[in-house]
Amino acid sequence: MSTVNIAIDGPAGAGKSTIARMTAKQLGYIYVDTGAMYRAAALYIRENNIPDCEFENALENVDISLKFIDGVQRIYLDGRDVSELIRTPEISMEASRTSAFPAVRARLFDLQQKIARENNVIMDGRDIGTVVLPDADVKIFLTASPEKRAERRFKELSEKPDCPSYEKILNDIIERDYQDMHRETAPLKKADDAVTVDTTNLDLQESAEKIRRIIGERI
Numbered sequence: 001m002s003t004v005n006i007a008i009d010g011p012a013g014a015g016k017s018t019i020a021r022m023t024a025k026q027l028g029y030i031y032v033d034t035g036a037m038y039r040a041a042a043l044y045i046r047e048n049n050i051p052d053c054e055f056e057n058a059l060e061n062v063d064i065s066l067k068f069i070d071g072v073q074r075i076y077l078d079g080r081d082v083s084e085l086i087r088t089p090e091i092s093m094e095a096s097r098t099s100a101f102p103a104v105r106a107r108l109f110d111l112q113q114k115i116a117r118e119n120n121v122i123m124d125g126r127d128i129g130t131v132v133l134p135d136a137d138v139k140i141f142l143t144a145s146p147e148k149r150a151e152r153r154f155k156e157l158s159e160k161p162d163c164p165s166y167e168k169i170l171n172d173i174i175e176r177d178y179q180d181m182h183r184e185t186a187p188l189k190k191a192d193d194a195v196t197v198d199t200t201n202l203d204l205q206e207s208a209e210k211i212r213r214i215i216g217e218r219i
Ligand code: DC
Pocket: 012, 013, 034, 035, 036, 038, 039, 092, 095, 096, 099, 100, 124, 125, 126, 127, 128, 176, 180
């Protein structure tokens, strides 16, 4: 029996992960956050000071795996749960930088396709509708203005100690957008057959409702 695959792509902070997680729960699908895989690879590269020219060899021997507990993804690096460790601004930037290397993308591509072959999934990332799952049943391109995305991230982080300034968050978002859109391999872009949802003027509930409607019309 073939599985149902839903691809959600878009820039950092557009709300992909929150909306995808909520929607997957409602549908009883698995939510796959591919950004976490790139973050885990970046953490490994950072922790082991691996130079760019050695990514291919180094990543061949590292085990990056996912477990889904009540539909929620945990990510493991050589058996160590790194789900929280990968959520720092430094790893965000390093994941954006290192994900431009074909050796890094090739290492994660098979894993992503295998999960989608074996499960009904909502998979989010940058190249899911264009490269990883070109035959996905539904493709959504979720976006919002950089200012709005920075504002949301700032609100999210403002309770925490060491919260970066709004300006720093906005600059990081603009830099990451540029890197993700301008790399040669699998850049962030809308698939021709994806539906664009701009959440700049929508709250979370409205965005999720819109996406549920789009999925409902196609499945
Ligand atoms: O979604 P995220 O912010 O956790 O992703 C971190 C970085 O990983 C992002 O800046 C680019 C890279 N990435 C990618 O190249 N392809 C994907 N499918 C997902 C993430």
